[in-house]
Each structure stands twice: as structure tokens, then as C-alpha cells.
Amino acid sequence: xxxxxxxxxxxxxxxxxxxxxxxxxxxxxxxxxxxxxxxxxxxxxxxxxxxxxxxxxxxxxxxxxxxxxxxxxxxxxxxxxxxxxxxxxxxxxxxxxxxxxxxxxxxxxxxxxxxxxxxxxxxxxxxxxxxxxxxxxxxxxxxxxxxxxxxxxxxxxxxxxxxxxxxxxxxxxxxxxxxxxxxxxxxxxxxxxxxxxxxxxxxxxxxxxxxxxxxxxxxxxxxxxxxxxxxxxxxxxxxxxxxxxxxxxxxxxxxxxxxxxxxxxxxxxxxxxxxxxxxxxxxxxxxxxxxxxxxxxxxxxxxxxxxxxxxxxxxxxxxxxxxxxxxxxxxxxxxxxxxxxxxxxxxxxxxxxxx
Numbered sequence: 085x086x087x088x089x090x091x092x093x094x095x096x097x098x099x100x101x102x103x104x105x106x107x108x109x110x111x112x113x114x115x116x117x118x119x120x121x122x123x124x125x126x127x128x129x130x131x132x133x134x135x136x137x138x139x140x141x142x143x144x145x146x147x148x149x150x151x152x153x154x155x156x157x158x159x160x161x162x163x164x165x166x167x168x169x170x171x172x173x174x175x176x177x178x179x180x181x182x183x184x185x186x187x188x189x190x191x192x193x194x195x196x197x198x199x200x201x202x203x204x205x206x207x208x209x210x211x212x213x214x215x216x217x218x219x220x221x222x223x224x225x226x227x228x229x230x231x232x233x234x235x236x237x238x239x240x241x242x243x244x245x246x247x248x249x250x251x252x253x254x255x256x257x258x259x260x261x262x263x264x265x266x267x268x269x270x271x272x273x274x275x276x277x278x279x280x281x282x283x284x285x286x287x288x289x290x291x292x293x294x295x296x297x298x299x300x301x302x303x304x305x306x307x308x309x310x311x312x313x314x315x316x317x318x319x320x321x322x323x324x325x326x327x328x329x330x331x332x333x334x335x336x337x338x339x340x341x342x343x344x345x346x347x348x349x350x351x352x353x354x355x356x357x358x359x360x361x362x363x364x365x366x367x368x369x370x371x372x373x374x375x376x377x378x379x380x381x382x383x384x385x386x387x388x389x390x391x392x393x394x395x396x397x398x399x400x401x402x403x404x405x406x407x408x409x410x411x412x413x414x415x416x417x418x419x420x421x422x423x424x425x426x427x428x429x430x431x432x433x434x435x436x437x438x439x
Contacts, residue, residue: 102129102132102133102134102234103133103134103135103136104133104134104135104136105135105136105137105173106135106137106138106139106143106173107173109130109135109139109147110143110146110147112129112232112234113126113147113150113152113156114150115232115233116152116156116232117150117151117152119231119232121231121232122153123152123153123154123155123156124153124155125230126152126153126155126156126232127153127155127156127158127159129230129232129234130156130159130160130163131159135163135166135167135170136170137167137170137171137172137173138167138168138169138170138171138172138173139160139163139164139167140164140172141164144160144161144164147160148160188301190298190300190301191298191310196298196310196312199310199343199348200296200312200343202348203288203341203343203348203349203350204288205348206348206349206350207284207285207287207288207350208285208288208289210284210285210350210385211250211280211282211285212250213384214247214250214280214384214386215379215380215382215384215412215413216247216248216249216412216413217246217247217379217410217411217412217413218244218245218246218247218410218411218412218413219245219247219386219407219408219409219410219411220242220243220244220245220407220408220409221242221243221244221245221254221405221406221407221408222240222241222242222243222405222406222408222423223240223241223242223243223275223403223404223405224237224240224403224404224405224426225237225238225239225240225241225273225274225401225402225403225404226238226401226402226403226404227399227400227401227402228399228400228401228402229398229399230398231395231397231398231399231400233400235400235402238273238401239259239260239273240259240260240261240423241256241258241259241271242256242257242258242423243255243256243257243268244257245407246413247280247413248413252277252280254268254269254277255268256268256271258423261423273401274392274394274401274403275403276370276390276392276403276405279372279387279390279405279407280386280387283323283353283355283370283372284350284353286322286323287314287316287341287353291320292316292320292321292322293316293317293320294314294315294316294320295314295315295316296312296313296314296341297312297313297314298310298311298312299311299312299313299340302342304342304351304352304373305351305375307344307345307346307351308344308345308346309342309343309344309345309351309352310342310343310345311340311341311342311343312340312341312343313338313339313340314338314339314340314341315336315337315338316336316337316338317336318334318335318336318358319336320336321334321335321336321337322334323335323337323355323357325357325359325363325365325368325394327363327364327365327396328364331363331364333359333360333363335357335358335359335360335363335368336357336358337355337356337357337358338355338356338358339353339354339355339356339370340352340353340354341353341354349374349385350374350385351373351374351375351385352371352372352373352374353370353371353372354369354370354371354372355369355370355371355372356368356369357369364396364397365394365395365396366395366396366397367393367394367395368392368393368394369392369393369394370390370391370392370393371390371391372387372389372390373387373388373389373390374386374387374388375388377410378410379410379411379412380412386407386410387407388406388407389404389405389406389407390403390404390405391403391404391405392405404426406426
């Protein structure tokens with residue numbers, strides 16, 4: 085199982101009362117309607133939340149016409165009274181409309197096929213080109229028992245990741261800043277592996293028979309990328325999901341692959357699993373970003389960040405994984421395992437394509 089996602093239920097830490105602005109309340113209500121959450125569940129969550137701004141008559145009318153249930157409408161009516169003396173939301177400043185960017189034509193069909201073949205050649209040789217190295221993997225794990233994407237921090241894990249002779253080895257160093265000797269494969273909660281070439285290689289292997297289709301141009305970390313959608317049928321999949329270390333499935337999957345226009349290097353892969361309806365995990369998704377990284381004076385495209393999300397029942401889990409402090413593998417290699425600040429959001433933000 086080269087790409088493994090394991091989901092165990094995490095102990096949810098105590099959490100202070102959720103505070104919501106009017107904009108956050110609006111987003112929450114829209115999400116609850118879109119996801120068909122039960123009326124009672126939504127109303128109960130709102131009663132336990134603290135609204136920090138005034139809900140005026142216009143906002144109340146907007147919220148009650150979104151399609152929420154009667155218990156939620158009743159709770160919103162009470163919130164109007166409770167928040168009447170709070171400050172209103174700040175007025176939004178509308179930015180001047182920018183002229184539309186020129187439409188960039190797609191590459192020819194011949195070029196699209198050529199790009200995929202060059203990306204395939206790159207992906208299949210990727211692991212062999214990597215040096216032996218070490219790095220720090222920081223995994224910030226979050227849970228949401230409500231299923232409404234109000235995340236609670238579960239823990240932060242630092243791991244020494246060694247890549248030697250094209251094999252990954254994980255050693256957990258700290259959990260929430262405390263030293264530990266827990267085996268990585270025996271960690272409770274959601275974990276993943278396979279970022280260093282396995283996921284990419286298996287997508288492009290001939291016997292995977294992935295179906296690629298050009299979608300659009302994108303700009304990622306300042307570089308123009310081809311964006312292809314892909315689909316891998318279940319019989320050809322090698323991507324494995326395990327639940328509670330007992331139930332295992334190998335679903336088909338689909339997603340996007342970003343290919344650098346100038347180098348044909350893969351810079352991002354997204355994955356959405358087609359989970360069997362009877363499997364305990366109903367949703368499993370991954371976004372994996374690569375970036376140019378220096379190891380002993382040589383640049384390599386290496387994993388920068390990954391985000392893994394899963395859902396079992398109404399419980400959601402999310403892992404935000406960062407790869408830091410790459411070093412050449414050796415007996416004198418050392419890494420300081422202090423927990424760093426999260427990567428800035430623009431490190432993985434897709435920008436509008438530029439001409």
C-alpha cells in the first residue's frame with residue numbers, strides 16, 4: 085500500500101464556545117443547506133454558538149429564505165433579539181471592477197498529448213532521480229464531529245522522514261511538542277504516506293490506464309501550468325484506504341494534475357476517491373503540492389505540502405502536512421524538531437493565469 089490513509093476516531097479536545105461573525109453565520113447556513121444537515125442539528129449548533137455582531141432584519145430575512153428548517157428559523161429569531169445591541173458588521177468596500185483578462189487559448193490536441201507523455205516520462209523516473217535525504221514532516225490534525233467544517237485542533241505531530249534507496253521511513257519525534265517513541269504506523273487518527281513519488285508514479289504508469297483530459301491554464305507559485313483532469317478506474321487502482329486497521333478498500337479515484345508548462349514537471353496532484361457506499365469512510369480527498377527545493381546545492385522538485393480530508397459518518401478529519409528542512413541523508417545530518425509556523429497561504433494558492 086504505497087499511499088495509505090488510515091482513519092481512526094480521535095478524542096475531541098474540549099473547545100470553547102464557537103464565535104461567529106455574521107459572514108461566518110451566513111457561510112455556515114449555506115453549507116448546512118447544501119449538505120442537507122438535519123434542522124435540529126443545525127439549530128443545536130447555533131444555540132451553542134456566540135454571534136459577535138448584530139443580526140438585522142435584512143440579514144434575518146436573507147437567512148430564513150436560504151432553505152433552513154423551522155427549528156433553525158426559530159433560533160435565528162432569538163438571535164436577532166440577543167444581538168440587537170451588538171455592533172453591526174462593517175460595511176463592505178466594493179473594489180473597482182478590473183478589466184477581464186484576455187482569454188488564453190488551449191494548446192493544440194497534439195501538444196496536449198505530448199505534454200502528458202513528457203509528464204509520464206518525468207513521473208516514472210522521478211524516484212530514481214531523487215537523492216537520499218531527510219526532512220521534517222509536520223502534521224497538523226483537525227477534527228469536526230458535527231460534520232459542518234468547524235474544525236477543532238486534535239494534535240500536531242513532527243516526524244523525521246528519511247528517504248533512502250527510494251524507500252520512505254517515518255519516525256515520530258514529538259506529539260504536541262512532547263518527545264515520544266510511538267510507531268508512525270500505530271498512530272491513532274488519520275495518517276498518510278506515499279508523497280515521495282508513489283502517488284505520482286502510480287497515476288502515470290501504463291497499467292493504471294488513467295484517462296487524461298486537458299482542462300485549463302493555471303498559475304501556481306508564479307509558474308504557468310497545464311491542468312488536466314484524470315480518472316483511474318477501480319480495477320486499476322493501487323491507492324488504499326484503511327479504517328480502524330481492519331477494513332481496507334482500494335477505490336477508484338479522480339482529480340487534477342498540474343504540469344509545469346516550461347519543464348513538464350508535476351507541481352500538484354489532487355485526488356478524490358470513489359468510495360464504496362458500504363465502506364465506513366465515505367469521503368477521502370488529497371491535495372499534494374511539489375516545489376523546487378535545495379538539497380546540498382542541487383534543486384529538486386519535492387513535496388511542499390499536502391492536505392488530506394476524510395469523513396466517516398458525520399465526523400470529518402483533516403490533516404495539513406508540511407515538509408520542511410530537507411537535508412542530504414547521512415550520519416551527521418541533524419534536524420531541529422521545533423514546530424514551525426504554518427506555511428503562508430500563498431505557498432499553495434492558485435493565481436489567475438497571466439498572458
